[in-house]
Amino acid sequence: MLGQPRLDVETCESTQLLVDTSLPEGALVVADYQTGGRGRLGRSWAAPAGTSLLFSVLLKPPPHRPAPELSLVAGIAVADALERTLGLSVQIKWPNDVMLRRRKIAGCLAEARDGAVVLGVGVNVGQTADELPDDAGSFRTLTGRTTDREELLAMLLDDLGSRYAAWREGGLDAVYDGLGPRDFLRGRQVTVNGTSGVVTMVDRDGKLEIAVGHGETVKVSSGEVSYAR
Numbered sequence: 001m002l003g004q005p006r007l008d009v010e011t012c013e014s015t016q017l018l019v020d021t022s023l024p025e026g027a028l029v030v031a032d033y034q035t036g037g038r039g040r041l042g043r044s045w046a047a048p049a050g051t052s053l054l055f056s057v058l059l060k061p062p063p064h065r066p067a068p069e070l071s072l073v074a075g076i077a078v079a080d081a082l083e084r085t086l087g088l089s090v091q092i093k094w095p096n097d098v099m100l101r102r103r104k105i106a107g108c109l110a111e112a113r114d115g116a117v118v119l120g121v122g123v124n125v126g127q128t129a130d131e132l133p134d135d136a137g138s139f140r141t142l143t144g145r146t147t148d149r150e151e152l153l154a155m156l157l158d159d160l161g162s163r164y165a166a167w168r169e170g171g172l173d174a175v176y177d178g179l180g181p182r183d184f185l186r187g188r189q190v191t192v193n194g195t196s197g198v199v200t201m202v203d204r205d206g207k208l209e210i211a212v213g214h215g216e217t218v219k220v221s222s223g224e225v226s227y228a229r
């Protein structure tokens with residue numbers, strides 16, 4: 001079960017840094033506020049106190065499973081929980097963003113450490129528009145309501161536990177039903193690592209497939225995606 005043991009803090013630099021990798025798989029750190037929240041590709045993740053769900057969980061996947069896939073697995077679990085809470089459809093923007101109404105509502109970060117993976121999730125709940133980047137949204141800005149962060153965390157850990165167990169057993173293929181139909185980038189014109197074209201899919205190995213013209217496709221395993229809004 002994910003979430004045991006659990007450490008709750010009011011403030012820390014980043015929940016990612018508070019996870020002790022010698023603890024058993026499932027150990028959880030939850031914070032109300034972070035002074036140096038970490039995002040993907042060295043970016044920061046900021047949220048005023050009391051507005052966000054911020055947590056990191058310790059995972060110890062089998063060595064043959066590619067750890068970077070865990071940000072997609074987390075994205076699927078976040079999408080499962082948000083759809084159930086909101087009754088709205090939610091998309092996943094490869095490789096780690098969760099989107100509602102074309103804005104980023106949550107982000108996932110899988111960092112390898114000491115042979116384990118520290119998986120961090122941030123969900124925007126109560127921020128106002130001025131407290132968010134232009135391309136982001138929160139429960140409050142996108143739906144006009146908020147949610148109880150503790151209840152959302154419980155639901156999310158449940159969904160993450162099931163999706164993670166399925167992935168451990170059967171890889172990304174085993175959770176693909178939660179990813180393929182929610183692919184935000186499919187059909188969009190993108191540029192990734194200097195390659196431009198139209199996204200055809202996120203494949204069953206977690207790669208982004210881009211049609212670059214003349215019937216050719218290129219697969220990308222990581223990178224920053226820019227797309228026309």
Ligand code: BTN
Pocket residue numbers: 013014015016034036037038039040041043045053054055056096097106107108109120121122
């Ligand atoms: C991203 O979209 O770039 C990933 C954002 C991940 C943010 C979460 S908030 C909780 C955990 N602690 C951190 O410092 N980062 C992750």
